[in-house]
Amino acid sequence: MLAAGLIAVLSPIAAEGQSMTPMRGEVRSFTDAFAVRVFPGNPYDQRIRVEIHVYDQDFRPIDARITPKAFVLAGQASRPVLVVVPFDGANERKVRICTESIPFPSEQTQIRAQICGKFFGHRRF
């Protein structure tokens, strides 16, 4: 009885997963920020909600400008997302740009897919 009550479900919904291109990139910039355009994709036939996040090499969040940061993606569709990453005084910066799925309200989501690309920005003076 107790065992039955303890059954927990790792229940991902079908709207959990995505792709992103490109997953590697090197950018040279003459300003104090560098820009990357990525294309999150939805491999499913139904729409999903995704968010874009930017992290440093240790997966600490970076305050980057992301346009759009969160959106609904139609089935089998992809769309461009512009990410502008500040150098924050450094001459180069390695970042991860990640596409993460977001569950719709009232739906259980226990396996979350995350696709991360690695990008290297160089500052030129």
Add this chain to the structure above:
Amino acid sequence: MKFFRVAMAASLLAVCTGQTASAATGNVLFNGTITATCTVTINSNGTMTVSSNLQSLSSHNAGGSAGSAQVDTTGGVTLSVDPVTITTVPASDTTATTWTPTFATSGAQTIAETGTATALTVPGTSTVAVNLAGTKSGTDRFSAGNYQATVTLRCE
């Protein structure tokens, strides 16, 4: 005069016969670069069940099942799972639980069950089995109620 024109045309035709047409040739090059790509599709749910000593809540236990995902990749990427940070436990459970997510792959590339980041070097489709185990130590026990935990499967 008419005969002369016909004769000239015939003679010119005879002269041109046997001459090869001069044609220029060139090569058209095509280049293509495939960068690393990865598509993750979650296939099915996972289920955790409790052990007889009530100290393990795991998809490895009897009656439990792993979650399943499909990874399509060109290779040159790394697959990993994050430490579990998002959990829901019953109010009656006030003791600490250690959550351990693991994964294994089959298909294009086989990876034995691991919790550490592993390179996917083989292009193709691999099926990922995602397992999660929660453990309690000492005299702590899992209690009745619903448990939920989120495992992040990352391809980078």
